[in-house]
Amino acid sequence: MNTLFDDSIADGEPDATQLILTDIQSGMFQPGAWLKQIDLEARYGRGRNEIRRALDRLAQKRIVEHVPNRGYHVYQADGKQADDIAEIRIMLETGIVPKVVANATAGDIRNLRALANRFESLILHGTVLELYEANLNFHRAFMQLSGNGELDSVIAELRQRTSSAPVSQWKTRARVEQSAREHHEMVDLLERRKPDKLKTLIENHIRQR
Amino acid sequence: MNTLFDDSIADGEPDATQLILTDIQSGMFQPGAWLKQIDLEARYGRGRNEIRRALDRLAQKRIVEHVPNRGYHVYQADGKQADDIAEIRIMLETGIVPKVVANATAGDIRNLRALANRFESLILHGTVLELYEANLNFHRAFMQLSGNGELDSVIAELRQRTSSAPVSQWKTRARVEQSAREHHEMVDLLERRKPDKLKTLIENHIRQR
DNA sequence: TTCTCATAAATTGGTACCAATTTTGGATCA
DNA sequence: TGATCCAAAATTGGTACCAATTTATGAGAA
Numbered sequence A, B: 001m002n003t004l005f006d007d008s009i010a011d012g013e014p015d016a017t018q019l020i021l022t023d024i025q026s027g028m029f030q031p032g033a034w035l036k037q038i039d040l041e042a043r044y045g046r047g048r049n050e051i052r053r054a055l056d057r058l059a060q061k062r063i064v065e066h067v068p069n070r071g072y073h074v075y076q077a078d079g080k081q082a083d084d085i086a087e088i089r090i091m092l093e094t095g096i097v098p099k100v101v102a103n104a105t106a107g108d109i110r111n112l113r114a115l116a117n118r119f120e121s122l123i124l125h126g127t128v129l130e131l132y133e134a135n136l137n138f139h140r141a142f143m144q145l146s147g148n149g150e151l152d153s154v155i156a157e158l159r160q161r162t163s164s165a166p167v168s169q170w171k172t173r174a175r176v177e178q179s180a181r182e183h184h185e186m187v188d189l190l191e192r193r194k195p196d197k198l199k200t201l202i203e204n205h206i207r208q209r
Numbered sequence C: 001t002t003c004t005c006a007t008a009a010a011t012t013g014g015t016a017c018c019a020a021t022t023t024t025g026g027a028t029c030a
Numbered sequence D: 001t002g003a004t005c006c007a008a009a010a011t012t013g014g015t016a017c018c019a020a021t022t023t024a025t026g027a028g029a030a
Helices: A018-023 A037-044 A049-060 A077-096 A097-103 A107-124 A127-142 A151-162 A174-189 A195-207 B016-025 B037-044 B048-058 B080-093 B096-105 B106-125 B129-145 B151-162 B173-191 B195-207
Strands: A064-067 A071-073 B064-067 B073-074
Touching: A018 A037, A018 A049, A037 A049, A049 A064, A049 A071, A071 B064, A077 A097, A077 A127, A077 A151, A077 A195, A077 B080, A077 B151, A097 A195, A107 A127, A107 A174, A127 A151, A151 B151, A174 A195, A195 B037, A195 B048, A195 B096, B016 B037, B016 B048, B016 B129, B037 B048, B037 B073, B048 B064, B048 B073, B080 B096, B080 B151, B080 B195, B096 B195, B106 B129, B106 B151, B106 B173, B129 B151, B173 B195
Parallel strands: none
Antiparallel strands: A064 A071, B064 B073
């Protein structure tokens, strides 16, 4: 569950921002696609106002791009930006490793193992979006062991900024399976308290190589 | 100049978001203060709509807090949050030091020295806001030597999240003067290419101790 | 045919009004 | 005197309409 735009009161009425974002992340709206207000209105059954507010919020987060009087388009990050964002994620996710290693209890490690298993099992029977969410959940749970409550929102935002189409993140089946293996390896290294090896693994995991 | 909300077309008509943000940063609106829509409308001479959009944007960035049907209040971060954000800033600003050291030319160093001087001179003759901007400019110029174009927006957002009242950041005159000295010291260490000493200095500089 | 210009359609963006909710003030009753 | 409840005022939030801008369409001339 994506909690960055958690403005919904009950689960029966999710915010339009979240709906549009999900459609972008699922690949429904490709990078560069024109998000016409009337179409969104019809698609989600929401008023013009809510759609406009949602688009403005997504534009603030640089998930969509806004050109005055010409509408909103799904943002497409170029290679340089993707690399820069990966670099920032590496600094943060490796930077907190010492604290994670220090804080992780046996229960935490069991929980992480479960999340890694869930990701692995979804390779076969899950949708792309479910896979994306499961991956997010694993990394989130890992980060939260740092005890830094702000880190989550920062990294969540960074992720969204690149992976406008997270579909393209795991191009091949082999790559997804390697990600799953690396998740397990991360848990192993955490259990064996090897911060340095963990750091290099995370770096390679984020760089996808 | 704060460029996070750079939606203004000409300089004659700055976005209401920027105006409100500046008033928060200058201490005009203290943490916890109630931002009544009618008052803001009158204060900035803008329509209701623009005010509402501005408040929504600030709420998204967690600079103000929104309670449905009860309005917007200036967010007040507690001590834990401030510490968490400081920790993130330290990871990022020390993490890029190697790249900064590698990239910095003699011209870059002259430029940084000038910005450090500007901050120093504003201690006597500048307003709190000018001091805040000068400090921001120094740190920005430093970061941008890393070549990472995304880092700027990430850190700018982090800064805004804590320093709702940047006034309170430099409580005493002595503290401001120490900051100015540390800026110069940063430039010195950069010039002498001492990444490790630079890292510890930056850490202490952000922690303000 | 093809380019240009004028007209019409579509889309975005802003304004004004109205409904819903909350807060305030005061009157009534214990 | 103090608490409770009701009515009025204030505030927020949403909807509908209209203006501004852009894009599409088609007619006419080279």
